[in-house]
Amino acid sequence: MINENLKAVQEKIAKAAEKAGRNLEEITLIAVSKTKPIPVVKSVYDLGVRDFGENKVQELDDKSERLPGDIRWHMIGHLQRNKVKYIVDKVALIHSVESLRLAETIDKEAKKKGVVVPILIEVNVAGEESKFGLKPEETLPFVKSLQSFTNIEVKGLMTIAPYVSDPEENRPVFATLRKLLVDIKEENLDNVNVSILSMGMSNDYQIAIEEGATMVRVGTEIFGERNYA
Numbered sequence: 001m002i003n004e005n006l007k008a009v010q011e012k013i014a015k016a017a018e019k020a021g022r023n024l025e026e027i028t029l030i031a032v033s034k035t036k037p038i039p040v041v042k043s044v045y046d047l048g049v050r051d052f053g054e055n056k057v058q059e060l061d062d063k064s065e066r067l068p069g070d071i072r073w074h075m076i077g078h079l080q081r082n083k084v085k086y087i088v089d090k091v092a093l094i095h096s097v098e099s100l101r102l103a104e105t106i107d108k109e110a111k112k113k114g115v116v117v118p119i120l121i122e123v124n125v126a127g128e129e130s131k132f133g134l135k136p137e138e139t140l141p142f143v144k145s146l147q148s149f150t151n152i153e154v155k156g157l158m159t160i161a162p163y164v165s166d167p168e169e170n171r172p173v174f175a176t177l178r179k180l181l182v183d184i185k186e187e188n189l190d191n192v193n194v195s196i197l198s199m200g201m202s203n204d205y206q207i208a209i210e211e212g213a214t215m216v217r218v219g220t221e222i223f224g225e226r227n228y229a
């Protein structure tokens with residue numbers, strides 16, 4: 001079942017890449033394993049997936065200890081500053097940096113552990129009240145404000161698009177994030193080398209790929225519905 005789900009997702013990714021004339025190697029599938037038990041995550045690992053996304057510190061910490069060491073763990077959820085220390089040396093990428101205070105904390109904790117942490121800036125492109133993230137126009141100044149930090153590395157941008165019934169509706173959201181990334185690149189800032197666009201979830205990752213996503217975060221379509229009970 002999961003085997004077939006994963007295959008179907010990988011095929012859709014390949015099709016979307018082909019449609020957009022993009023190289024499949026540019027696109028990383030992150031299997032969003034939040035709420036899913038260790039054996040289920042392991043079964044997806046055994047199918048060859050090495051990038052997994054979690055949105056809770058405790059769960060990421062726990063799973064990273066109990067699952068193989070070559071997994072790249074992605075922190076995709078809202079991150080509280082007092083919890084940064086638990087995961088700073090366990091994550092491959094933090095997707096959800098949206099305040100200077102959080103960035104400062106990550107930098108400080110990374111320094112203590114002697115690591116440099118790759119991060120993405122979360123942008124609330126659609127301006128939804130319920131979501132975290134910077135306004136599009138705040139993004140470039142924010143990236144500039146991070147230039148002096150030595151233990152974080154800004155790698156790109158992330159957005160969570162609105163939940164819509166027709167994924168086409170999110171195309172402008174994804175196009176806006178890509179344009180923001182281009183704007184940042186064109187500034188040629190010292191110590192800033194951005195290339196990652198983390199956008200697209202089960203509902204809309206094919207459109208996101210057509211608009212330039214380099215990371216898609218897919219949970220439900222691989223693992224099935226989540227049960228939060």
Ligand SMILES: *Cc1c(COP(=O)(O)O)cnc(C)c1O
Binds near residue numbers: 076201
């Ligand atoms: C849960 C989650 C996903 C995956 O959502 P699905 O709709 O299950 O694919 C992607 N990104 C973030 C930030 C999430 O919290």
